[in-house]
Every structure is written in structure tokens, then in C-alpha cells.
Amino acid sequence: GAGVSQSPSNKVTEKGKDVELRCDPISGHTALYWYRQSLGQGLEFLIYFQGNSAPDKSGLPSDRFSAERTGGSVSTLTIQRTQQEDSAVYLCASSLELWEETQYFGPGTRLLVL
Amino acid sequence: AQTVTQSQPEMSVQEAETVTLSCTYDTSENNYYLFWYKQPPSRQMILVIRQEAYKQQNATENRFSVNFQKAAKSFSLKISDSQLGDTAMYFCAFMKLNSGNTPLVFGKGTRLSVIA
Numbered sequence: 089g090a091g092v093s094q095s096p097s098n099k100v101t102e103k104g105k106d107v108e109l110r111c112d113p114i115s116g117h118t119a120l121y122w123y124r125q126s127l128g129q130g131l132e133f134l135i136y137f138q139g140n141s142a143p144d145k146s147g148l149p150s151d152r153f154s155a156e157r158t159g160g161s162v163s164t165l166t167i168q169r170t171q172q173e174d175s176a177v178y179l180c181a182s183s184l185e186l187w188e189e190t191q192y193f194g195p196g197t198r199l200l201v202l
Numbered sequence: 203a204q205t206v207t208q209s210q211p212e213m214s215v216q217e218a219e220t221v222t223l224s225c226t227y228d229t230s231e232n233n234y235y236l237f238w239y240k241q242p243p244s245r246q247m248i249l250v251i252r253q254e255a256y257k258q259q260n261a262t263e264n265r266f267s268v269n270f271q272k273a274a275k276s277f278s279l280k281i282s283d284s285q286l287g288d289t290a291m292y293f294c295a296f297m298k299l300n301s302g303n304t305p306l307v308f309g310k311g312t313r314l315s316v317i318a
Contacts, residue, residue, distance in 0.1 A: 121305065130206070130293060130308035131247075147305070177245060189235050189297065191306065193247035 092194035109165040113182030125177040208309035223279045225294030233299040242290040
């Protein structure tokens, strides 16, 4: 596609519910990254994918967070049993190759947990 | 671990004037990239300018330029002839070069308001 897209744009959920956030990277980009932006904070790196593989999950905040990528394209970030502290903007980025110096960001999903 | 510090949470500037946003970083690495990203209300992070640490010449992109002081670990962004469309959050970011698992490390951002 022309750019990185993310859906939904906004999500309001109740505490304890599960949510799925979707990222469509730029076509042909092998690397995909997830970041979290909490209010008043910079971006916190969560996880990266090289193809469908995520070698390092240590950046995920808790075991309620998981991510997958299928077909080397679309990625889904899942948060189980959401908590109020999960409220944030979740940004996805992609690059042609892993750790290439230019990452292209999507518009993010704003998650609000009530 | 690398850290990036932006000491100015908010700034404002009159349209057509010049403003400088500060950024300092801490690293023991010698080879790395530094970036300034702009995040308008649409939330989409847009790369404004990039500097390779091995280059002594300061990067310039139209009205945007940086003052890169490697010894001082300082990387400020100068916006000349400020425009209303420059109103946004600006993030300074760091990335190691060619060393594997090295995600972008961001500062907390500076909110810039351009006033007509």
C-alpha cells in the first residue's frame, strides 16, 4: 500500500476485555515494529518482526500482550484482560529491511480502557 | 542503555520566526543515527531530518536544520520561517548503527505551537 495503515483508529473497551489492534505495513517491507505512546511520554518500543518471526518479546509490558504476523505482511497486537494502564496510542512502523534507518509510521490506534 | 532527553516540554513561536528545540542523548556507541520526528494531531509520525553520527556536516532539509555536537551529545533542531503547519509534537530519537537488535529510542517530546 501507499503507507502504513492501522485499525481501528480509536478503540474504547472495558477493563478485562481483550482487544486486537491491526497493522498493515507498506507492501514489500520485511520489518515491522510496534510502539506504545502513553500520555506525556515518548514512544516505548514493544516488539519487532523480521518476516513472520519475532525473536525478542522482552519489550512487551506483560504476558497479557502478544503479537503475531502472518504472510510477512499484516500484524496483530493482542492485549488480553485489558487494564486501565494499557490506555495509550499504539503505533506501528515498517521498514524495507530490519533496523534500516528509516521507519515509516502508521497513524496509530488510540486505546482507551474504562 | 541509550537515553534521549528533551528538556522543553512545550514551546511556542511566532509565525515566520525561528525556533530551536533541544535534545541531548547518552550513549557509549560511536556509530549511530539521530532523528527528529514530527507528530501532528493526526498522530502519524513523520521523519523530519536524520543525521549520521560519522558525518560532521549538519543535516539540512529545507527550513529544518540540526546542530549536531557529537562530543557534547547534543542534537538540536532549528526551524526557520516557522509556519502554522509546523505545530506538532517533535520527538528526538536515537538508533545504533549495524548492531542487531537496536530499536529507536525516543525522547518524551516537545510540543511546539506556531502562533499567527
